[in-house]
Structure formats: structure tokens, C-alpha cells
Amino acid sequence: MKTSIATVSISGDLREKLAAIASAGFDGVEIFENDFLAFDGSPAEVGRMVRDHGLEITLFQPFRDFEGMPELQRMRIFDRVERKFDLMQELGTDLMLVCSNVSPIALGGIDRAADDFRELGERAARRELRVGYEALAWGRHINDHRDAWEIVRRVDHPNIGLILDSFHTLARKIDVDTIRSIPGDRIFIVQLADAPQIDMDLLYWSRHFRNMPGEGDLPVTAFMQAVAATGYDGPLSLEIFNDQFRGGSPRSIAVDGRRSLVYLMDRVARSEPGIQVSVPDMPDRIAVEGVEFVEFAANETEAADLAGILDTIGFVPAARHRTKDVTLYRQQDINIVINMEKEGFAHSSYLLHGASAYAIGLRVEDAAATVARARALGAESFEQRRGPGELAIPAIRGVGGGVIYFIDGTSELARVWDVEFEPTGHLEETEGLFRIDHVAQTMNYEEMLTWLLFYTAIFRTRKLAMVDVVDPAGLIRSQVIESENDGLRLTLNGAGNRRTLAGHFIAENFGSSIQHLAFACHDIFATAARLRAHGFQPLRISRNYYDDLEARFGLDPDFADRLRAHNILYDRDGKGEYFQLYGPTFGEGFFFEIVERRGGYTGYGAPNAPFRIAAQKRELPPRGMPKR
Ligand SMILES: O=C(O)c1ccc(O)c(O)c1
């Protein structure tokens, strides 16, 4: 598998782009003409720069409005071609992309276009160059890869081939199986891009909203399966026009890109018996069985505050670490760890971010295999020095530089609580919370696709449609990722500005992190009553909310009164009901939520989020100067 990416996909100047592309492990790069034009250096210098990075130039592009022009324009176009051929030879690349003509004066006609390409093929052959033809989805006469292929087929010249671009084919919903009848050796390069499903003008959609395969909604895997079936084994080249990426971090976009290609080819390799693709060997996507624990780093005061909140919702300090200043709080299957160590990673994380849930432990079938897959996909593994008697728990780095640990049932790891911890003798009681329903991570909106790709590539998960949540100070985008058996339910919340509750949290924590944990209970009213007796302070929800709720769902007034009395939020879908109860915020806006799912409710109460956020903002202490 030879990977490549167009310079247009990455932000920065050409130098920064190339450095990021090389360090992410790509084999090649498409030089997008504007990136070259904007660069103050000769073609030969650019070529050298590329090769010094260990990269090759897979493609020079685009050459526009070539085929089917009236005679007067046609002559000039071939002069322009020769100039670009000179440039390509100086750059040191042999392949140019011609995209289908969009000019209003283009004449059309398959044979006229074929004649033009035959002439072009002759000129290219004289210089040992090749030209590939790509159908733009908005091309004037040619906007379908089948028509572009028909032209290439009629040209019948070894130096003229086809270029496929998943966006153009998929945006027009062209049957990808039509690719299977194209000979693989006539396809000169394959460009890949995904995009969110939005109904809009094709050109605008393509130039602003493309994203990495797996980040959007288009069936890029099916497209790539069809390409693989042709026997094509040339470069797979990302070509991503995206407004957000243009302003993003070159390194992180490049890493995402490389990950998206490895993930895509892993999917393709597993999709069809007999399909030939070279892809790094790795375990299949990992099923997450559950969240084993969440670990906070905190100092004594904060740990006491947190323990106080945990106490009001029925957690007891069940065990203490045998050698470290670490306490395990437990209730049924929920393990919350508070780490107050003065050295090691938890402490570094504390110094950087303040008190936060910096680590999460996931139950998987095979922890070592999980790390192997994550590493093959470019994730960073995590290790730290172990104390006597401590287990080596396989782990990787996750959101905001946090840690994701993996616990499996096949080794010593299953006994981690017994091996590393000493019971305190506190009797385990319960207020009815029995599992972590979901984990909510907050990040800058720009980072959401990175983490979406990270989780979906490593774990056997699916994503739900993104929803908008209104904070009084701005919009939050919320994206759910779930594993098949609901072992892992994650919500990624992307903040656009720092005045929102989510944005404030990221700003004050100096980075993304877990902002809330939702615990599941079986009987929300019983749990709410018991917690109240325990000193639990629920988040107070406005009366207006309950008036609307009663009207909206036609609720029985007694039932609505019970919800109101306990400050429980309510939602319903076609399959069941959902109840949510919120606790006070901790630190810079961390909080716990208690939920009950009745029937087959599959959502996360998104319609309630704006009212919950408004209530939390009312209860937040007044904001003075930032503390740090
Ligand atoms: O948007 C464009 O003009 C454009 C140019 C070259 C490409 O390869 C492409 O897919 C789109």
C-alpha cells in the first residue's frame, strides 16, 4: 500500500505541509499547483525538498479546461501544456491530472475529447510523462467516471489513463460497481475523500466539506473495494478540501489522514474474500465490553471535594492502592479511582490540567491485541515505571493527552483490583447506580473528527448523526460513538468558543478531557429519593421546562410533578423513555449525571441539553479572573 496526500489537504506553507506529511509516514505527495505557485522557490528546489523528506511526487495537479475547446483556444492550450510539462520535469514527477472541462465554451463530444487526449498522449510520450483524466462531478460535459473512462478507452494511448476520485463518484451516487470493469492498469492514480452527507451544490460541497475516509458519511469503503477488485495497486492519495483543515494543525491532520488510509484498507482487506490489498497486519477492530474504571488526578482538597460528591451518590471508598496514594470508590460495577500521587504520569497530568478525569480503563477481550491495533493505526502506546507488585496494564494515549488502559479477562489484569488494592473494609452499599452509561468528552470543535476517527478505527463502534446543542453562549456539536453491545458509549462534545460551558471547561483545563460521567440506575425516582436523603444536591431545572414537557408529551400531571420535584429531565423516543438527573459541578465544570433508560430508548437526551446547560450556568460560581 503506497500512501499519498495532496498538499491542499494540509494547512501551512509548502515547507510545513511537507514536513507534516513526511512525519506522518506518507510515501508520496500530490503537488497542488497553487501550493507551488505560492512558494518562493524553483521547481527543482521543491522537488529536492520533497525527496529530502523521503517522499515522492505522485501527481502534479490540476490542469483545467483542456478537452473539447474550440480551435482558437485549443492551440493555446497545448502551449500551456508544454509549459506545465517543463515544470513537471523540473519537479521530478511523471504524472499530471487533467480534470474535466467546466468552461462554458467547451464543445463536448466524446470523440473530440478523445482526439485532444490522443494529441496530449503523444506530447507526454515524447517526454516520458503520463496524464490522467478525472471527471469532476460538476464538469460541463463529463461529470461521471464512466464517461471519462470511455474517453480514455477510445484514446487508447499508453500515456493517457483514468483518475478516480471517490468524492466525484460518490457525491453523484454513481454505482461503484461500474468501476469493477475498468482494467486496473488503466487507472493512473486513485484519490480518496469522504464528506458529511449534506444536500448542497456539488462544487461547494467538494471544495469546503471533504474530510478523511471514515470521518464522513460516504461509502468510501465500497468505492475502494471496487477499485481493489480491478487489481489497481498504485498510490492511494487523499485529496481533502476542507475549510477547517486549512486552519488546523498540519501534524494532526496529516496523522489523521494516514490513519484514515490504514483503517480504510484494513476494512477493504476484510470485506471480500480474494481481494488483494497490501495493508499492515493487525487485529480486527476491537469490541469494547465495558468501562472498567475512570481515574481522576487531584490534590488533597479536590480529592476530598470529589469524594464528597461521590459519597452523596452512594459510592464508598472500597479500597486503597497498596503502595500509592490512590483510592478506589465503588458502587456495583462502577469503579472510580482518585489518584493523589506526587509523581508519575497522573501528577504530570494534574500539573498541566488541574483536577481531571485523565484516564479511562476499558474492558476488552485481549488487551495486548488492542494496543497492537491502536499502534498499527498510529496511536501512541503509554507506559510508565511500575512500582513493586504493580501490573503492566496495556495502555495508549487518548484525548487531550490522557490515557486509555485496557483490561482483559484472560490474564492477571482481570484481578487488578485484588492485586494492587487493599480493601478498606467499608461495606459496599448502593443507591442503585450499576454501570457507567456513557462517558462524555469535551474538545474543541476542530478536534472532533480526529477523535471520531481514532475511536471508530480502533474499536468496533458506530457513530450516530451529529446533533447541535445550544449553550446560551454558543453552539456545541455533539457526536455519539457506541460499540455494538453498548459496552462503550461515548459522547464527543465540540465547543466552538470558550464562553460555553464546554469551552470554559477546555480553556480552564488546558485541553480536552472527560467532562461528565453518566451512571445508569434501574429506578430513577427511588434513586433520586435515596440520594436526597444522602445529601445529594441536584441541579435545579426551571419550572418552564416542566410546563413545556407536560404539554409536549401529554404527560400525566402527577408524573410531571414527580419529575419536577426531583429535578429529573425526561425524554421519549419511538422505543422508550429516558430520565436524567444531574449533580453539582466540580472544578471547572465536571459533573455526574444519573440516567435511567426504559424500554429501548437509544438516545442521550439531546433535546434536554440546552436546559441542563442553562441551569448549570446559573449555578456556576461567578467568573472572576482565571485562576491560573
Ligand atoms: O475542485 C476542483 O477544482 C478540483 C480540482 C482537482 C481535483 O482533483 C478535484 O477533485 C477537484
Ligand SMILES: [Mg+2]
Ligand atoms: Mg480529485
